[in-house]
Amino acid sequence: xxxxxxxxxxxxxxxxxxxxxxxxxxxxxxxxxxxxxxxxxxxxxxxxxxxxxxxxxxxxxxxxxxxxxxxxxxxxxxxxxxxxxxxxxxxxxxxxxxxxxxxxxxxxxxxxxxxxxxxxxxxxxxxxxxxxxxxxxxxxxxxxxxxxxxxxxxxxxxxxxxxxxxxxxxxxxxxxxxxxxxxxxxxxxxxxxxxxxxxxxxxxxxxxxxxxxxxxxxxxxxxxxxxxxxxxxxxxxxxxxxxxxxxxxxxxxxxxxxxxxxxxxxxxxxxxxxxxxxxxxxxxxxxxxxxxxxxxxxxxxxxxxxxxxxxxxxxxxxxxxxxxxxxxxxxxxxxxxxxxxxxxxxxxxxxxxxxxxxxxxxxxxxxxxxxxxxxxxxxxxxxxxxxxxxxxxxxxxxxxxxxx
Amino acid sequence: xxxxxxxxxxxxxxxxxxxxxxxxxxxxxxxxxxxxxxxxxxxxxxxxxxxxxxxxxxxxxxxxxxxxxxxxxxxxxxxxxxxxxxxxxxxxxxxxxxxxxxxxxxxxxxxxxxxxxxxxxxxxxxxxxxxxxxxxxxxxxxxxxx
Numbered sequence: 001x002x003x004x005x006x007x008x009x010x011x012x013x014x015x016x017x018x019x020x021x022x023x024x025x026x027x028x029x030x031x032x033x034x035x036x037x038x039x040x041x042x043x044x045x046x047x048x049x050x051x052x053x054x055x056x057x058x059x060x061x062x063x064x065x066x067x068x069x070x071x072x073x074x075x076x077x078x079x080x081x082x083x084x085x086x087x088x089x090x091x092x093x094x095x096x097x098x099x100x101x102x103x104x105x106x107x108x109x110x111x112x113x114x115x116x117x118x119x120x121x122x123x124x125x126x127x128x129x130x131x132x133x134x135x136x137x138x139x140x141x142x143x144x145x146x147x148x149x150x151x152x153x154x155x156x157x158x159x160x161x162x163x164x165x166x167x168x169x170x171x172x173x174x175x176x177x178x179x180x181x182x183x184x185x186x187x188x189x190x191x192x193x194x195x196x197x198x199x200x201x202x203x204x205x206x207x208x209x210x211x212x213x214x215x216x217x218x219x220x221x222x223x224x225x226x227x228x229x230x231x232x233x234x235x236x237x238x239x240x241x242x243x244x245x246x247x248x249x250x251x252x253x254x255x256x257x258x259x260x261x262x263x264x265x266x267x268x269x270x271x272x273x274x275x276x277x278x279x280x281x282x283x284x285x286x287x288x289x290x291x292x293x294x295x296x297x298x299x300x301x302x303x304x305x306x307x308x309x310x311x312x313x314x315x316x317x318x319x320x321x322x323x324x325x326x327x328x329x330x331x332x333x334x335x336x337x338x339x340x341x342x343x344x345x346x347x348x349x350x351x352x353x354x355x356x357x358x359x360x361x362x363x364x365x366x367x368x369x370x371x372x373x374x375x376x377x378x379x380x381x382x383x384x385x386x387x388x389x390x391x392x393x394x395x396x397x398x399x400x401x402x403x404x
Numbered sequence: 405x406x407x408x409x410x411x412x413x414x415x416x417x418x419x420x421x422x423x424x425x426x427x428x429x430x431x432x433x434x435x436x437x438x439x440x441x442x443x444x445x446x447x448x449x450x451x452x453x454x455x456x457x458x459x460x461x462x463x464x465x466x467x468x469x470x471x472x473x474x475x476x477x478x479x480x481x482x483x484x485x486x487x488x489x490x491x492x493x494x495x496x497x498x499x500x501x502x503x504x505x506x507x508x509x510x511x512x513x514x515x516x517x518x519x520x521x522x523x524x525x526x527x528x529x530x531x532x533x534x535x536x537x538x539x540x541x542x543x544x545x546x547x548x549x550x
Contacts, residue, residue, distance in 0.1 A: 339485060
């Protein structure tokens with residue numbers, strides 16, 4: 001991976017004094033190709049897909065189906081299972097609202113969930129539709145496969161769905177999805193994987209994962225905001241009722257009924273985010289040209305610099321495993337004696353370093369532990385450099401000392 | 405008195421002058437932290453739902469009253485050093501003024517510290533919420549005194 005050539009493709013990294021962007025678990029930077037693709041849609045062929053037969057409509061229809069094919073190939077799937085959504089959150093909500101729940105159904109998640117993979121289940125539980133059970137992690141936040149197997153056994157034939165992040169946004173911890181899938185399927189339940197923090201950072205193949213649904217967001221992988229993907233196996237998608245019914249989702253309607261389309265378009269009612277889909281194609285093109293295994297190793301290598309650098313400071317408690325490589329590109333720290341929002345502001349002011357402070361949408365994890373101050377998270381991506389990581393460690397040390 | 409740019413109370417102008425001599429952002433914050441450490445905090449035993457400022461990322465409390473001369477008196481505390489520092493500067497700006505002047509005192513004084521633009525929306529809004537609350541309290545005290 002030619003890092004310098006890669007960085008040249010990002011306008012924000014070409015600046016005379018580029019900022020050090022370490023908030024990639026939230027949103028990544030976008031390369032020229034993505035920005036150009038979005039602009040090209042609006043300037044060259046601002047039409048809709050699948051409806052109008054004119055040349056612009058045809059071009060957009062072709063672009064949409066080409067992108068569906070490329071997204072599928074990126075995750076080892078057929079295009080027929082690729083549904084365009086707004087983001088991971090919408091994809092999870094589609095599954096939550098699309099399943100025909102039975103009385104007593106149980107949904108298992110982890111105990112370190114992003115709100116997007118917690119609130120939909122809590123909503124259903126509040127309405128008396130399902131019972132939600134969080135599976136406890138080990139003390140270092142690693143996945144406890146035994147506890148999970150026991151939770152499945154406890155749920156018995158009431159277990160309907162397991163919904164887990166492949167990689168956690170709180171701590172970068174990876175869950176062994178293939179093992180989870182085997183146990184889940186042995187109990188006759190479905191497996192939904194939140195891939196928001198895995199698909200952008202490592203090789204992901206749905207055949208290897210053996211999951212039923214996979215949800216991820218393009219804004220975390222060089223793509224546009226407002227674009228996400230729900231992938232599902234044919235039979236898993238068939239199990240879902242589309243939550244956004246409307247134009248192009250149906251084959252035909254009358255005043256007495258309607259017939260949904262057979263393909264993934266049945267979940268995409270209404271005019272789509274075609275500029276976003278064009279940007280998605282460009283981001284997938286860029287990522288498909290890289291070795292995602294190399295991307296992962298690059299982030300792990302850099303994360304070791306950050307983890308070793310800040311982990312040794314007194315009063316700093318790294319969330320998750322102490323081995324930085326086990327946290328992918330994430331280092332999230334609890335800081336004694338400093339307000340983490342002050343720290344984040346000062347990292348920006350003193351060093352042009354952009355990181356996230358707060359609860360990272362994993363409020364439940366903090367609340368369970370009585371932690372009301374939040375944490376400070378750095379999260380890496382493929383364009384970050386060793387120099388940036390050393391700069392972060394040096395500046396972090398300086399500002400912590402200034403505040404204390 | 406119409407307070408505003410170019411016409412601040414002397415105690416605030418002194419602070420603004422100190423900040424304007426510093427060009428390094430980190431040093432400006434360190435100066436703000438010095439103000440925070442010199443500020444008399446609102447004792448924790450006086451923190452309550454009535455004193456709590458909503459809308460701050462961190463916990464913040466203010467208590468407003470009149471001093472013996474009838475001037476405005478605000479005491480505040482915050483978990484976050486930056487908010488505590490801004491409160492300290494706000495104390496220098498408004499404490500001792502007639503409450504009716506505090507009730508219309510412009511929050512724009514923070515811009516003159518060279519910090520305002522760098523504050524995150526949540527943090528800046530948090531301080532704005534605090535200052536709005538202080539002005540409301542000042543209005544009530546002015547009406548009570550009239």
